[in-house]
Amino acid sequence: MRFIGLILLLLSVKSFGIDATLEIIKNTNKIPYIVVERLDSENTDFGTKVLKMLAADLKVSGHFQVYDGGVNKNSEVAYKDYADKKIDLLAQIKVSKSANNLTGTISLYDINTSKRIYVKDYTENDVKRFPFIAHRMCIDINSYIQAPSIQWMQRLVVLSQYTSSGNSEILIADYTLTYQKVVVKGGLNIFPKWADSKQESIYYTKYLDVPTILKHNLTTGHIEQLVGSEGIAIVSDVSKNGENLILSLSPTALSDLYLYNTKSKNLRKLTNYSGIDVDGKFVNNEKEIIFVSDRLGYPNIFMMRVDGGGTEQVVLHGRNNSAVTSNGKYAVYTSRETNNEFGANTFNLYLISLAPGSNYIRRLTASGKNQMPKYSNDGGTIMYLKYYKAQSALGIIRIDYNTNYFFPLTKMKIQAFDW
Structure with missing residues (x-):
């Protein structure tokens, strides 16, 4: 399938020239480590597609270290387990489908403060537009850490x-x-x-x-x-x-x-x-x-x-x-x-x-x-x-x-x- 091919991101190479210094303004000078997971109980097909796309978007932004956590079957967030792995953010998503409409829901957690930052829904009236659910999720996560804008992802x-x-x-x-x-x-x-x-x-x-x-x-x-x-x-x-x-x-x-x-x-x-x-x-x-x-x-x-x-x-x-x-x-x-x-x-x-x-x-x-x-x-x-x-x-x-x-x-x- 096309989305599997794209997520491979065939190459990720350094260009020639002056190295840029990346600064994420969130009381830290390191790139945050984020885990993206799909909750087990929702639409498996589109849930997997949105998960893979979101992980790829986060990588392309250049503002995150990204780990695809796959499916999470636990209802409670084990903050200490994530903190022990030096993880900063956790994004849990679920996707539901009704007729030709698709709704993605993201829960973003700040592991360092042991708090849920927000829960937000994203809806598209055409299931083929599922990439835009992931793009918009990524833009909002990026905004939370106050990184340079990546609004171009939804164009x-x-x-x-x-x-x-x-x-x-x-x-x-x-x-x-x-x-x-x-x-x-x-x-x-x-x-x-x-x-x-x-x-x-x-x-x-x-x-x-x-x-x-x-x-x-x-x-x-x-x-x-x-x-x-x-x-x-x-x-x-x-x-x-x-x-x-x-x-x-x-x-x-x-x-x-x-x-x-x-x-x-x-x-x-x-x-x-x-x-x-x-x-x-x-x-x-x-x-x-x-x-x-x-x-x-x-x-x-x-x-x-x-x-x-x-x-x-x-x-x-x-x-x-x-x-x-x-x-x-x-x-x-x-x-x-x-x-x-x-x-x-x-x-x-x-x-x-x-x-x-x-x-x-x-x-x-x-x-x-x-x-x-x-x-x-x-x-x-x-x-x-x-x-x-x-x-x-x-x-x-x-x-x-x-x-x-x-x-x-x-x-x-x-x-x-x-x-």
């Missing part, structure tokens, strides 16, 4: 996957891709992008007479047609207030970047280069953009002002930097490390600072083909695709903790995604 990923020749569909999923739901199908539907911070609507490209950007409200089903272009038409980035879009369009032979205002419908050209400019992202309080261009004869990363001009090369490392993501102050880009004409090449991810005059650079991956980096909305986590030998996986990098986690991809060919 949806939107992705497009190829289904057959000339056909692809768009899905929404949780960050582990355990929960998946098709929202657009029929024809070629590619390059999905969240249209708003509430994740109510998406942009995507569909081939009509020409590649055309559509906006799809996932709640109402309303579809709005925006801009078409002969070659490519892609929403590369969305401003924080959702009013301005950076579009990659090629009304002629090669692509340029455009600024599109969703209220006025005004379209303004940002770049005017004879080659290829794509993948623009807002940076520095949306006063500038960072983008990919071949103006050096190969893909590299550049930056320019939104009001025009001031174009400068940002990356001086590598000779094939074909994708970039940014949280506004830092950027992560792909870099080809090898030049194998007939075999597989290695592509690694690098983190750089966008501060003026900074030469800070840090490698985030070490092997394989690492592509499509995307920042979380809080700017602290990177999601990307990793291909290594015959395997592929969705990768999560917790930047401040120098840790990578991988969730295997089976029978899924992802074309693009947004988080």
